[in-house]
Amino acid sequence: MKKNAKNELIKYDHPCPIRDVLDRIGDQWSLLILKSLEHDVMRFNTLHKEIGDISRQMLSRTLKRLENDGYITRTVYAQVPPRVEYALAELGLSFLKPMNTLIQWADENHEAICRARKTQNL
Amino acid sequence: MKKNAKNELIKYDHPCPIRDVLDRIGDQWSLLILKSLEHDVMRFNTLHKEIGDISRQMLSRTLKRLENDGYITRTVYAQVPPRVEYALAELGLSFLKPMNTLIQWADENHEAICRARKTQNL
DNA sequence: CTGTATCCTCTTTGATACTG
DNA sequence: CAGTATCAAAGAGGATACAG
Numbered sequence: 582m583k584k585n586a587k588n589e590l591i592k593y594d595h596p597c598p599i600r601d602v603l604d605r606i607g608d609q610w611s612l613l614i615l616k617s618l619e620h621d622v623m624r625f626n627t628l629h630k631e632i633g634d635i636s637r638q639m640l641s642r643t644l645k646r647l648e649n650d651g652y653i654t655r656t657v658y659a660q661v662p663p664r665v666e667y668a669l670a671e672l673g674l675s676f677l678k679p680m681n682t683l684i685q686w687a688d689e690n691h692e693a694i695c696r697a698r699k700t701q702n703l
Numbered sequence: 704m705k706k707n708a709k710n711e712l713i714k715y716d717h718p719c720p721i722r723d724v725l726d727r728i729g730d731q732w733s734l735l736i737l738k739s740l741e742h743d744v745m746r747f748n749t750l751h752k753e754i755g756d757i758s759r760q761m762l763s764r765t766l767k768r769l770e771n772d773g774y775i776t777r778t779v780y781a782q783v784p785p786r787v788e789y790a791l792a793e794l795g796l797s798f799l800k801p802m803n804t805l806i807q808w809a810d811e812n813h814e815a816i817c818r819a820r821k822t823q824n825l
Numbered sequence: 826c827t828g829t830a831t832c833c834t835c836t837t838t839g840a841t842a843c844t845g
Numbered sequence: 846c847a848g849t850a851t852c853a854a855a856g857a858g859g860a861t862a863c864a865g
Contacts, residue, residue, distance in 0.1 A: 686797070
């Protein structure tokens with residue numbers, strides 16, 4: 582566990598839910614993957630092509646994390662060549678609502694943000 | 704849904720507003736800062752104490768980015784010692800709705816996620 | 826097809842010391 | 846009080862080759 586400068590334990594036994602959740606789905610790819618799975622079950626390579634600029638490694642890692650957190654399910658079919666399908670689990674389905682609220686806001690306010698940003702490049 | 708010349712599905716044109724927005728407020732601190740400013744104007748050190756484990760450098764940087772993107776305002780009072788107050792700007796106020804939807808979901812589902820996670824540590 | 830292992834780079838973040 | 850500069854560490858992410 583992390584310690585601060587005085588070597589005191591930082592108390593995250595039960596971390597802030599917001600941080601705990603957002604640290605995971607707040608990365609570069611999770612939302613994109615969940616959004617891709619909103620309407621369809623998807624295979625690994627289909628996701629890879631759809632998202633376009635994600636590396637296979639990051640796709641693999643992020644899928645594992647999402648699966649481990651309970652957002653998605655992973656189904657392997659005993660075939661040659663292998664066929665693996667990813668789909669939203671219950672948690673992922675319930676997450677669609679706040680996610681889409683956020684996405685809608687981003688869409689509506691993107692232009693305003695771009696306008697505000699023009700002055701600098703931080 | 705759009706398709707390209709080879710009839711493959713394409714969901715994400717560039718620049719994608721979702722990614723552009725979330726890459727900024729999806730970091731470790733932005734949401735926390737915006738949440739802290741939800742009900743009160745705040746000074747630098749007050750924010751620093753309230754958030755607790757953010758470094759001054761990251762607080763400074765994140766505040767600048769949020770200001771530059773138009774989420775918050777920064778007001779300097781001509782005093783000695785200096786007094787600087789941060790407050791939500793219009794964009795930040797409008798962001799409260801999707802943000803709180805997300806926070807509420809995180810609160811309600813945190814336990815389920817923790818339960819799902821127990822098996823591994825990715 | 827569906828990944829994993831390895832190596833490498835770039836970004837993020839914190840600690841600390843310093844300035845106005 | 847409100848930051849900034851500098852340094853260092855950790856992690857995110859990509860490229861490529863390899864494996865089942």
